[in-house]
Amino acid sequence: MVDFSGVTSITCAVGRIGPTGVQLLGTAFLVNKHGLFATASHVPGPDDSGLVLSFKPLQSLNDYQDTANASVRTVLAKIMATDPFHDLAILRADIDAQASLVLSGADDAPVGSQVVSFGYPHADHGRMVLTQQNAEVGARVLIESGGIKAKHLVLNTQSRPGQSGSPIFRITDGRLVGVLIGTYAPTVGGGISLGGIDPQTLHQTTHAVSAEYLPAMLSL
Amino acid sequence: MTQALDPLLADDPTKWISELPEFQRTPLQQLLASGLSYEDVGQRWLSASAANTYRFSAARPAGQEGAFLERLRVEMRAFLCGDPRYEKERSGLFGEKSVARTYVVSAIAVAVAPHLSVASTFIAPVVALVLAGLGKVTLNAWCAGQTGGAKDQPPPTSPTSSG
Secondary structure: OOOOHHHHHOEEEEEEEEOOEEEEEEEEEEOOOOOEEEEOOOOOOOOOOOEEEEEOOOOOOOOOOOOOOOOOEEEEEEEEEEEOOOOEEEEEEOOOOOOOOOEOOHHHOOOOOEEEEEEOOOHHHOOOOOEEEEEEEEEEEEEEEOOEEEEEEEEOOOOOOOOOOOEEEEOOOOOEEEEEEEEEOOOOOOOOOEOOEOHHHOOOOEEEEEHHHHHHHHOO | OOOOOHHHHHOOOOHHHHOOOHHHHHHHHHHHHOOOOHHHHHHHHHHOOOOOEEEOOOOOOHHHHOOHHHHHHHHHHHHHOOOHHHHHHHHHHHOOOOOOHHHHHHHHHHHHHHHHOOOHHHHHHHHHHHHHHHOOOOHHHHHHHOOHHHOOOOOOOOOOOOO
16 A cells, blocks of 8 residues: 655645635646646636645644644746646646656556545635545546547546645555546536535546646646 | 748648647647637637536636637737737847747747736647638738738638638
């Protein structure tokens, strides 16, 4: 079993500076080049003005994360590369650090594989709690975006806003196999909202795009 | 002043796409090969969103605004055809005797992106698609065709219209 304790030092939240402070948008993670972070492209969207990476000191996932402590360290970030077809983006920040991930993809996550994600569920409400979520790959699917089909994993778990951009690792060897992008919803944008929650999204089906599309974006 | 760009415009328009980074080039070429026009492919890039997937973030694709592609073309026309707003950036681009396509695409994207509230890297492939859609025309001739009643009409953008 792989030790994922180091994930606390490579995972951060993506936010945007607004009139009332930093609005959290999703999750990002450090990749194998200095100062570069991967996330889903819809997290920053097309605009990188006021974009920041937010960090909260956390030695261990087992530490008690103080939900009343809203102070974070923010670092300005810019979009270095974005691929809306595959919903992936690379952000650059002035941070002297890099990860040592083994980049892989959905081909290495057959149905039944045990995977784990790390992200910030409910970040849209300002909650910044790095959360581990274990799941099983329920299916591998091709999802079309703009006419381009891309490999995705269907994870048997429920995810929430803020988790987009979370890294998905294979538990057995720590390979990065996907990036969380959202959840299945048959009528996106056309449903109803109850307390800010679309009932269509309340099910055990999370979509993650294959991480195999990342290396080409990192070769710039 | 425009001599640096004219040789590139007179060359094979598909080179604007083929010289993009691989992760941009491959899907764009795939869509063009399916028969879509440069304009259609640009719109696909701007509005791409995974089918039947609820995205867990607040941001929306720029292309959902519908008129974004036309706004981009208007800014590109302003940049390329002498709008004083872009004088500084234009002198940098056209001050070179010869320039690479990647440099032209990047320079235009960097110049117009702030006016569209987007990151330059997001619109760079669409800039390349618009340039490819101009076809084999000199910059002066194209700009002249954009004045008067035709000012807001985009040039033909079909992949087969370039000759």
